[in-house]
Amino acid sequence: MLFFTQCFGAVLDLIHLRFQHYKAKRVFSAAGQLVCVVNPTHSLKYAPTRCAAAQASTEQGILPACHHHEAVHDPQLVPCTCPLFSCPWEGHLEVVVSHLRQTHRINILQGAEIVFLATDMHLPAPTDWIIMHSCLGHQFLLVLRKQEKYEGHPQFFATMMLIGTPTQANNFTYRLELNRNQRRLKWEATPRSILECVDSVISDGDCLVLNTSLAQLFSDNGSLAIGIAITTSKVHSSEAEM
Protein backbone atom coordinates (compact mmCIF):
# COMPACT_ATOMS: atom_id res chain seq x y z
CA MET A 1 0.00 0.00 0.00
CA LEU A 2 2.84 2.34 1.01
CA PHE A 3 4.55 1.50 -2.29
CA PHE A 4 1.49 2.53 -4.30
CA THR A 5 1.09 5.75 -2.31
CA GLN A 6 4.73 6.62 -3.01
CA CYS A 7 4.37 5.80 -6.70
CA PHE A 8 1.30 8.02 -6.89
CA GLY A 9 3.23 10.83 -5.13
CA ALA A 10 6.11 10.48 -7.59
CA VAL A 11 3.74 10.63 -10.57
CA LEU A 12 2.07 13.75 -9.14
CA ASP A 13 5.52 15.36 -8.66
CA LEU A 14 6.42 14.58 -12.27
CA ILE A 15 3.15 16.08 -13.54
CA HIS A 16 3.76 19.17 -11.39
CA LEU A 17 7.33 19.58 -12.72
CA ARG A 18 6.15 19.10 -16.30
CA PHE A 19 3.46 21.74 -15.74
CA GLN A 20 5.95 24.23 -14.28
CA HIS A 21 8.31 23.58 -17.17
CA TYR A 22 5.49 24.22 -19.62
CA LYS A 23 4.52 27.45 -17.89
CA ALA A 24 8.08 28.79 -17.91
CA LYS A 25 8.35 27.90 -21.59
CA ARG A 26 5.18 29.88 -22.28
CA VAL A 27 6.57 32.96 -20.54
CA PHE A 28 9.84 32.86 -22.45
CA SER A 29 8.55 31.14 -25.55
CA ALA A 30 10.02 33.50 -28.12
CA ALA A 31 13.58 32.29 -27.95
CA GLY A 32 12.76 28.60 -27.40
CA GLN A 33 15.19 28.53 -24.50
CA LEU A 34 16.12 25.67 -22.25
CA VAL A 35 14.09 25.75 -19.04
CA CYS A 36 15.72 24.52 -15.87
CA VAL A 37 13.55 23.87 -12.81
CA VAL A 38 15.63 24.77 -9.75
CA ASN A 39 14.51 23.62 -6.32
CA PRO A 40 15.39 25.65 -3.24
CA THR A 41 18.03 24.70 -0.70
CA HIS A 42 17.83 25.95 2.82
CA SER A 43 21.20 27.56 3.41
CA LEU A 44 23.13 25.71 6.09
CA LYS A 45 25.84 28.31 6.20
CA TYR A 46 25.36 31.20 8.57
CA ALA A 47 28.74 32.83 8.22
CA PRO A 48 28.71 36.19 6.46
CA THR A 49 32.11 36.87 8.03
CA ARG A 50 33.50 33.91 6.13
CA CYS A 51 34.15 36.20 3.24
CA ALA A 52 34.94 39.45 5.01
CA ALA A 53 38.58 39.10 4.05
CA ALA A 54 37.76 37.82 0.59
CA GLN A 55 36.78 41.21 -0.75
CA ALA A 56 40.42 41.94 -1.31
CA SER A 57 40.57 38.98 -3.68
CA THR A 58 43.40 39.25 -6.10
CA GLU A 59 43.87 38.75 -9.78
CA GLN A 60 46.01 35.62 -9.47
CA GLY A 61 43.19 33.39 -8.35
CA ILE A 62 44.22 33.55 -4.71
CA LEU A 63 41.60 33.86 -2.05
CA PRO A 64 42.72 35.00 1.41
CA ALA A 65 42.54 32.27 4.00
CA CYS A 66 39.18 33.37 5.39
CA HIS A 67 37.67 29.94 5.77
CA HIS A 68 37.40 27.91 8.88
CA HIS A 69 40.34 25.56 8.65
CA GLU A 70 44.09 25.99 8.52
CA ALA A 71 45.59 28.70 6.29
CA VAL A 72 46.15 28.04 2.59
CA HIS A 73 49.81 27.38 1.91
CA ASP A 74 49.60 26.94 -1.85
CA PRO A 75 48.56 30.31 -3.31
CA GLN A 76 47.03 28.55 -6.32
CA LEU A 77 44.42 26.85 -4.15
CA VAL A 78 40.99 28.38 -3.68
CA PRO A 79 38.44 27.33 -1.07
CA CYS A 80 35.09 25.82 -2.01
CA THR A 81 32.90 28.55 -3.47
CA CYS A 82 29.57 26.82 -2.83
CA PRO A 83 27.36 29.49 -1.26
CA LEU A 84 25.36 26.89 0.65
CA PHE A 85 27.80 25.22 2.95
CA SER A 86 30.90 25.99 4.95
CA CYS A 87 32.93 23.37 3.15
CA PRO A 88 36.56 22.68 4.10
CA TRP A 89 37.49 21.71 0.52
CA GLU A 90 40.12 23.64 -1.36
CA GLY A 91 41.61 23.13 -4.79
CA HIS A 92 42.68 24.74 -8.03
CA LEU A 93 40.24 27.02 -9.84
CA GLU A 94 40.01 24.51 -12.70
CA VAL A 95 38.48 21.83 -10.48
CA VAL A 96 35.95 24.03 -8.64
CA VAL A 97 33.23 23.08 -11.17
CA SER A 98 33.67 19.35 -10.70
CA HIS A 99 33.77 19.80 -6.91
CA LEU A 100 30.48 21.78 -7.00
CA ARG A 101 28.86 19.16 -9.23
CA GLN A 102 30.06 16.10 -7.38
CA THR A 103 30.06 17.17 -3.76
CA HIS A 104 27.30 19.76 -3.70
CA ARG A 105 25.18 18.27 -6.51
CA ILE A 106 24.79 21.62 -8.27
CA ASN A 107 23.39 21.09 -11.77
CA ILE A 108 25.15 22.46 -14.82
CA LEU A 109 23.34 23.63 -17.95
CA GLN A 110 24.56 24.37 -21.46
CA GLY A 111 23.34 27.16 -23.74
CA ALA A 112 23.67 30.88 -24.33
CA GLU A 113 20.14 31.61 -23.13
CA ILE A 114 18.35 29.60 -20.50
CA VAL A 115 15.36 30.04 -18.21
CA PHE A 116 15.96 29.50 -14.52
CA LEU A 117 12.68 28.47 -12.89
CA ALA A 118 12.98 28.81 -9.11
CA THR A 119 10.26 26.90 -7.27
CA ASP A 120 8.73 27.41 -3.83
CA MET A 121 9.49 31.11 -3.52
CA HIS A 122 7.34 31.22 -0.38
CA LEU A 123 9.88 29.25 1.69
CA PRO A 124 11.29 31.27 4.58
CA ALA A 125 14.67 33.03 4.33
CA PRO A 126 17.52 32.17 4.15
CA THR A 127 17.01 30.04 1.05
CA ASP A 128 19.17 29.67 -2.06
CA TRP A 129 18.44 28.54 -5.61
CA ILE A 130 21.64 27.65 -7.43
CA ILE A 131 22.73 26.32 -10.81
CA MET A 132 25.87 26.42 -12.91
CA HIS A 133 25.66 27.61 -16.47
CA SER A 134 28.17 26.59 -19.12
CA CYS A 135 28.42 29.10 -21.93
CA LEU A 136 31.00 30.70 -24.26
CA GLY A 137 33.69 28.32 -23.04
CA HIS A 138 33.27 29.24 -19.38
CA GLN A 139 31.19 28.21 -16.39
CA PHE A 140 29.05 30.61 -14.40
CA LEU A 141 27.29 30.20 -11.06
CA LEU A 142 23.81 31.68 -10.82
CA VAL A 143 22.63 32.35 -7.27
CA LEU A 144 19.14 33.47 -6.30
CA ARG A 145 18.93 34.12 -2.58
CA LYS A 146 16.03 34.95 -0.30
CA GLN A 147 17.42 36.83 2.68
CA GLU A 148 16.21 39.15 5.41
CA LYS A 149 18.51 42.15 5.31
CA TYR A 150 15.92 43.99 7.39
CA GLU A 151 14.28 41.70 9.93
CA GLY A 152 10.83 40.60 8.90
CA HIS A 153 11.27 41.89 5.33
CA PRO A 154 12.74 39.16 3.10
CA GLN A 155 14.14 40.23 -0.26
CA PHE A 156 15.36 38.28 -3.28
CA PHE A 157 18.87 38.82 -4.65
CA ALA A 158 20.06 37.35 -7.96
CA THR A 159 23.58 37.45 -9.30
CA MET A 160 25.87 35.62 -11.69
CA MET A 161 29.50 34.81 -10.91
CA LEU A 162 32.17 33.59 -13.30
CA ILE A 163 34.07 30.52 -12.14
CA GLY A 164 37.29 32.24 -13.15
CA THR A 165 39.39 35.30 -12.36
CA PRO A 166 38.12 38.93 -12.22
CA THR A 167 40.03 39.67 -15.46
CA GLN A 168 38.22 36.85 -17.24
CA ALA A 169 34.91 38.02 -15.73
CA ASN A 170 35.38 41.49 -17.28
CA ASN A 171 35.01 39.93 -20.72
CA PHE A 172 31.35 39.07 -20.17
CA THR A 173 27.98 40.68 -19.61
CA TYR A 174 25.08 38.79 -18.09
CA ARG A 175 21.42 39.68 -18.26
CA LEU A 176 18.63 38.57 -15.94
CA GLU A 177 15.09 39.20 -17.13
CA LEU A 178 11.72 38.87 -15.45
CA ASN A 179 8.61 39.14 -17.60
CA ARG A 180 5.06 38.68 -16.39
CA ASN A 181 1.77 40.48 -15.84
CA GLN A 182 2.61 43.24 -18.37
CA ARG A 183 5.74 44.09 -16.41
CA ARG A 184 9.35 43.54 -17.38
CA LEU A 185 12.49 43.97 -15.30
CA LYS A 186 15.98 43.59 -16.75
CA TRP A 187 19.31 43.67 -14.95
CA GLU A 188 22.55 43.75 -16.95
CA ALA A 189 26.01 43.75 -15.46
CA THR A 190 29.50 42.34 -15.67
CA PRO A 191 29.62 39.06 -13.74
CA ARG A 192 31.77 39.09 -10.64
CA SER A 193 34.49 36.49 -10.21
CA ILE A 194 33.78 33.59 -7.91
CA LEU A 195 36.99 34.68 -6.11
CA GLU A 196 34.98 37.61 -4.81
CA CYS A 197 32.39 36.26 -2.44
CA VAL A 198 28.73 35.74 -3.36
CA ASP A 199 27.81 36.83 0.16
CA SER A 200 29.55 40.19 -0.19
CA VAL A 201 28.04 40.87 -3.64
CA ILE A 202 24.61 40.28 -2.12
CA SER A 203 25.25 42.27 1.04
CA ASP A 204 26.51 45.16 -1.14
CA GLY A 205 23.21 44.95 -3.05
CA ASP A 206 25.13 45.04 -6.34
CA CYS A 207 22.78 42.62 -8.07
CA LEU A 208 19.14 42.24 -9.09
CA VAL A 209 17.10 42.99 -5.97
CA LEU A 210 13.40 42.21 -5.62
CA ASN A 211 11.08 43.13 -2.79
CA THR A 212 8.56 40.47 -1.82
CA SER A 213 5.74 42.38 -3.54
CA LEU A 214 7.63 42.58 -6.85
CA ALA A 215 8.69 38.93 -6.57
CA GLN A 216 5.02 38.01 -6.17
CA LEU A 217 4.04 40.07 -9.22
CA PHE A 218 6.60 38.17 -11.29
CA SER A 219 5.88 34.75 -9.80
CA ASP A 220 3.42 32.26 -11.13
CA ASN A 221 2.00 29.83 -8.62
CA GLY A 222 5.02 30.16 -6.33
CA SER A 223 7.65 29.84 -9.08
CA LEU A 224 9.81 32.62 -10.48
CA ALA A 225 11.09 32.32 -14.07
CA ILE A 226 14.31 34.26 -14.73
CA GLY A 227 15.57 34.49 -18.29
CA ILE A 228 19.37 34.39 -18.40
CA ALA A 229 21.65 35.45 -21.23
CA ILE A 230 25.41 35.80 -21.30
CA THR A 231 27.33 37.66 -23.96
CA THR A 232 30.91 38.70 -24.46
CA SER A 233 31.02 42.29 -23.33
CA LYS A 234 31.46 45.18 -25.66
CA VAL A 235 31.75 48.76 -24.49
CA HIS A 236 28.17 49.95 -23.96
CA SER A 237 27.61 52.61 -26.58
CA SER A 238 25.60 54.73 -24.18
CA GLU A 239 27.96 54.20 -21.28
CA ALA A 240 30.33 57.01 -20.53
CA GLU A 241 31.82 55.99 -17.21
CA MET A 242 34.00 53.11 -18.40
Place this chain on the structure above:
Amino acid sequence: MLFFTQCFGAVLDLIHLRFQHYKAKRVFSAAGQLVCVVNPTHSLKYAPTRCAAAQASTEQGILPACHHHEAVHDPQLVPCTCPLFSCPWEGHLEVVVSHLRQTHRINILQGAEIVFLATDMHLPAPTDWIIMHSCLGHQFLLVLRKQEKYEGHPQFFATMMLIGTPTQANNFTYRLELNRNQRRLKWEATPRSILECVDSVISDGDCLVLNTSLAQLFSDNGSLAIGIAITTSKVHSSEAEM
Protein backbone atom coordinates in the same frame (compact mmCIF):
# COMPACT_ATOMS: atom_id res chain seq x y z
CA MET B 1 28.22 93.82 -2.35
CA LEU B 2 25.30 91.51 -1.59
CA PHE B 3 24.16 91.96 -5.20
CA PHE B 4 27.55 90.81 -6.53
CA THR B 5 27.60 87.82 -4.17
CA GLN B 6 24.15 86.79 -5.36
CA CYS B 7 25.12 87.23 -9.01
CA PHE B 8 28.21 85.08 -8.44
CA GLY B 9 26.03 82.43 -6.74
CA ALA B 10 23.61 82.44 -9.66
CA VAL B 11 26.45 82.05 -12.17
CA LEU B 12 27.87 79.14 -10.16
CA ASP B 13 24.39 77.51 -10.10
CA LEU B 14 24.11 77.89 -13.86
CA ILE B 15 27.55 76.34 -14.39
CA HIS B 16 26.58 73.47 -12.07
CA LEU B 17 23.28 72.86 -13.91
CA ARG B 18 25.02 73.02 -17.28
CA PHE B 19 27.60 70.49 -16.04
CA GLN B 20 24.90 68.12 -14.76
CA HIS B 21 23.03 68.45 -18.03
CA TYR B 22 26.19 67.61 -19.94
CA LYS B 23 26.85 64.57 -17.75
CA ALA B 24 23.32 63.22 -18.21
CA LYS B 25 23.66 63.74 -21.93
CA ARG B 26 26.87 61.72 -21.94
CA VAL B 27 25.18 58.79 -20.16
CA PHE B 28 22.25 58.72 -22.55
CA SER B 29 24.04 60.15 -25.55
CA ALA B 30 22.94 57.57 -28.10
CA ALA B 31 19.43 58.84 -28.59
CA GLY B 32 20.24 62.55 -28.23
CA GLN B 33 17.36 62.89 -25.77
CA LEU B 34 16.11 65.92 -23.96
CA VAL B 35 17.59 66.12 -20.46
CA CYS B 36 15.48 67.60 -17.70
CA VAL B 37 17.13 68.53 -14.40
CA VAL B 38 14.58 67.85 -11.64
CA ASN B 39 15.13 69.30 -8.19
CA PRO B 40 13.74 67.52 -5.14
CA THR B 41 10.73 68.67 -3.15
CA HIS B 42 10.34 67.70 0.45
CA SER B 43 6.91 66.11 0.63
CA LEU B 44 4.56 68.18 2.79
CA LYS B 45 1.87 65.58 2.67
CA TYR B 46 1.93 62.87 5.31
CA ALA B 47 -1.36 61.20 4.58
CA PRO B 48 -1.05 57.71 3.17
CA THR B 49 -4.65 57.12 4.25
CA ARG B 50 -5.74 59.93 1.93
CA CYS B 51 -5.89 57.40 -0.85
CA ALA B 52 -6.99 54.28 0.98
CA ALA B 53 -10.43 54.56 -0.56
CA ALA B 54 -9.05 55.60 -3.92
CA GLN B 55 -7.86 52.11 -4.81
CA ALA B 56 -11.40 51.33 -5.92
CA SER B 57 -11.12 54.08 -8.50
CA THR B 58 -13.51 53.58 -11.33
CA GLU B 59 -13.37 53.77 -15.03
CA GLN B 60 -15.57 56.84 -15.36
CA GLY B 61 -12.99 59.23 -13.99
CA ILE B 62 -14.60 59.31 -10.57
CA LEU B 63 -12.44 59.21 -7.49
CA PRO B 64 -14.12 58.37 -4.18
CA ALA B 65 -14.40 61.31 -1.82
CA CYS B 66 -11.30 60.38 0.18
CA HIS B 67 -9.89 63.88 0.53
CA HIS B 68 -10.15 66.16 3.44
CA HIS B 69 -12.97 68.47 2.48
CA GLU B 70 -16.68 67.98 1.74
CA ALA B 71 -17.76 65.05 -0.46
CA VAL B 72 -17.66 65.38 -4.24
CA HIS B 73 -21.15 65.98 -5.57
CA ASP B 74 -20.31 66.10 -9.27
CA PRO B 75 -19.04 62.61 -10.22
CA GLN B 76 -17.02 64.12 -13.08
CA LEU B 77 -14.79 66.02 -10.65
CA VAL B 78 -11.49 64.56 -9.50
CA PRO B 79 -9.40 65.81 -6.59
CA CYS B 80 -5.92 67.27 -7.09
CA THR B 81 -3.53 64.46 -7.97
CA CYS B 82 -0.35 66.26 -6.92
CA PRO B 83 1.57 63.75 -4.79
CA LEU B 84 3.23 66.53 -2.82
CA PHE B 85 0.45 68.38 -1.10
CA SER B 86 -2.93 67.72 0.43
CA CYS B 87 -4.65 70.17 -1.89
CA PRO B 88 -8.38 70.89 -1.61
CA TRP B 89 -8.69 71.57 -5.35
CA GLU B 90 -11.01 69.48 -7.47
CA GLY B 91 -11.89 69.69 -11.12
CA HIS B 92 -12.42 67.79 -14.35
CA LEU B 93 -9.72 65.38 -15.54
CA GLU B 94 -9.01 67.64 -18.53
CA VAL B 95 -7.85 70.51 -16.33
CA VAL B 96 -5.67 68.50 -13.91
CA VAL B 97 -2.57 69.26 -16.03
CA SER B 98 -3.07 73.02 -15.95
CA HIS B 99 -3.79 72.88 -12.21
CA LEU B 100 -0.55 70.93 -11.60
CA ARG B 101 1.42 73.39 -13.74
CA GLN B 102 -0.05 76.56 -12.38
CA THR B 103 -0.66 75.80 -8.74
CA HIS B 104 2.05 73.24 -8.00
CA ARG B 105 4.61 74.51 -10.54
CA ILE B 106 5.29 71.02 -11.92
CA ASN B 107 7.23 71.29 -15.18
CA ILE B 108 5.99 69.66 -18.35
CA LEU B 109 8.29 68.26 -21.03
CA GLN B 110 7.64 67.22 -24.62
CA GLY B 111 9.23 64.28 -26.45
CA ALA B 112 8.97 60.51 -26.78
CA GLU B 113 12.26 59.91 -24.96
CA ILE B 114 13.61 62.13 -22.23
CA VAL B 115 16.19 61.91 -19.47
CA PHE B 116 14.99 62.74 -15.98
CA LEU B 117 17.98 63.92 -13.94
CA ALA B 118 17.07 63.88 -10.25
CA THR B 119 19.47 65.96 -8.16
CA ASP B 120 20.41 65.76 -4.48
CA MET B 121 19.59 62.08 -4.00
CA HIS B 122 21.19 62.25 -0.55
CA LEU B 123 18.36 64.38 0.90
CA PRO B 124 16.48 62.59 3.70
CA ALA B 125 13.18 60.80 3.06
CA PRO B 126 10.38 61.63 2.35
CA THR B 127 11.42 63.48 -0.80
CA ASP B 128 9.79 63.57 -4.24
CA TRP B 129 11.10 64.41 -7.71
CA ILE B 130 8.24 65.13 -10.09
CA ILE B 131 7.71 66.18 -13.69
CA MET B 132 4.97 65.87 -16.27
CA HIS B 133 5.74 64.39 -19.63
CA SER B 134 3.71 65.17 -22.72
CA CYS B 135 3.90 62.45 -25.33
CA LEU B 136 1.72 60.62 -27.89
CA GLY B 137 -1.10 63.07 -27.33
CA HIS B 138 -1.29 62.46 -23.59
CA GLN B 139 0.27 63.75 -20.38
CA PHE B 140 2.06 61.55 -17.89
CA LEU B 141 3.23 62.24 -14.36
CA LEU B 142 6.63 60.82 -13.42
CA VAL B 143 7.21 60.45 -9.70
CA LEU B 144 10.50 59.44 -8.08
CA ARG B 145 10.08 59.11 -4.34
CA LYS B 146 12.57 58.48 -1.56
CA GLN B 147 10.72 56.84 1.29
CA GLU B 148 11.45 54.76 4.35
CA LYS B 149 9.16 51.75 4.14
CA TYR B 150 11.37 50.10 6.74
CA GLU B 151 12.60 52.58 9.32
CA GLY B 152 16.19 53.63 8.78
CA HIS B 153 16.31 52.05 5.29
CA PRO B 154 15.25 54.59 2.65
CA GLN B 155 14.42 53.24 -0.79
CA PHE B 156 13.70 54.92 -4.11
CA PHE B 157 10.47 54.24 -5.98
CA ALA B 158 9.84 55.43 -9.54
CA THR B 159 6.58 55.18 -11.43
CA MET B 160 4.73 56.81 -14.29
CA MET B 161 1.02 57.63 -14.18
CA LEU B 162 -1.21 58.64 -17.07
CA ILE B 163 -3.27 61.78 -16.49
CA GLY B 164 -6.29 59.94 -17.86
CA THR B 165 -8.50 56.94 -17.16
CA PRO B 166 -7.31 53.35 -16.54
CA THR B 167 -8.66 52.32 -19.97
CA GLN B 168 -6.56 55.01 -21.64
CA ALA B 169 -3.55 53.99 -19.53
CA ASN B 170 -3.78 50.41 -20.85
CA ASN B 171 -2.85 51.68 -24.31
CA PHE B 172 0.68 52.62 -23.24
CA THR B 173 3.90 51.08 -22.01
CA TYR B 174 6.52 53.12 -20.20
CA ARG B 175 10.16 52.24 -19.70
CA LEU B 176 12.54 53.57 -17.06
CA GLU B 177 16.22 52.86 -17.62
CA LEU B 178 19.28 53.34 -15.45
CA ASN B 179 22.68 52.92 -17.04
CA ARG B 180 25.99 53.51 -15.32
CA ASN B 181 29.14 51.78 -14.09
CA GLN B 182 28.69 48.84 -16.50
CA ARG B 183 25.29 48.12 -15.00
CA ARG B 184 21.90 48.56 -16.58
CA LEU B 185 18.46 48.28 -15.00
CA LYS B 186 15.26 48.52 -17.03
CA TRP B 187 11.67 48.55 -15.79
CA GLU B 188 8.83 48.30 -18.26
CA ALA B 189 5.15 48.39 -17.35
CA THR B 190 1.76 49.75 -18.25
CA PRO B 191 1.34 53.17 -16.62
CA ARG B 192 -1.31 53.38 -13.92
CA SER B 193 -4.04 55.97 -14.17
CA ILE B 194 -3.72 59.07 -12.02
CA LEU B 195 -7.18 58.12 -10.69
CA GLU B 196 -5.43 55.33 -8.85
CA CYS B 197 -3.24 56.89 -6.19
CA VAL B 198 0.54 57.34 -6.55
CA ASP B 199 0.86 56.54 -2.85
CA SER B 200 -0.84 53.17 -3.21
CA VAL B 201 1.23 52.22 -6.29
CA ILE B 202 4.37 52.95 -4.30
CA SER B 203 3.21 51.23 -1.12
CA ASP B 204 2.30 48.15 -3.23
CA GLY B 205 5.88 48.24 -4.59
CA ASP B 206 4.53 47.86 -8.15
CA CYS B 207 7.14 50.15 -9.67
CA LEU B 208 10.90 50.46 -10.11
CA VAL B 209 12.40 49.98 -6.65
CA LEU B 210 16.01 50.83 -5.78
CA ASN B 211 17.83 50.15 -2.54
CA THR B 212 20.17 52.90 -1.40
CA SER B 213 23.21 50.90 -2.49
CA LEU B 214 21.89 50.41 -6.04
CA ALA B 215 20.82 54.06 -6.23
CA GLN B 216 24.38 55.02 -5.31
CA LEU B 217 25.83 52.73 -7.99
CA PHE B 218 23.64 54.43 -10.60
CA SER B 219 24.13 57.97 -9.28
CA ASP B 220 26.79 60.37 -10.42
CA ASN B 221 27.78 63.01 -7.92
CA GLY B 222 24.44 62.83 -6.11
CA SER B 223 22.32 62.92 -9.28
CA LEU B 224 20.40 60.01 -10.77
CA ALA B 225 19.72 60.00 -14.52
CA ILE B 226 16.64 57.99 -15.53
CA GLY B 227 15.97 57.46 -19.23
CA ILE B 228 12.23 57.51 -19.95
CA ALA B 229 10.44 56.21 -23.01
CA ILE B 230 6.74 55.83 -23.66
CA THR B 231 5.27 53.73 -26.44
CA THR B 232 1.81 52.63 -27.41
CA SER B 233 1.53 49.15 -26.01
CA LYS B 234 1.48 46.06 -28.13
CA VAL B 235 1.01 42.55 -26.77
CA HIS B 236 4.43 41.42 -25.51
CA SER B 237 5.44 38.56 -27.74
CA SER B 238 6.98 36.65 -24.89
CA GLU B 239 4.17 37.39 -22.47
CA ALA B 240 1.65 34.68 -21.96
CA GLU B 241 -0.35 35.99 -19.03
CA MET B 242 -2.23 38.77 -20.83
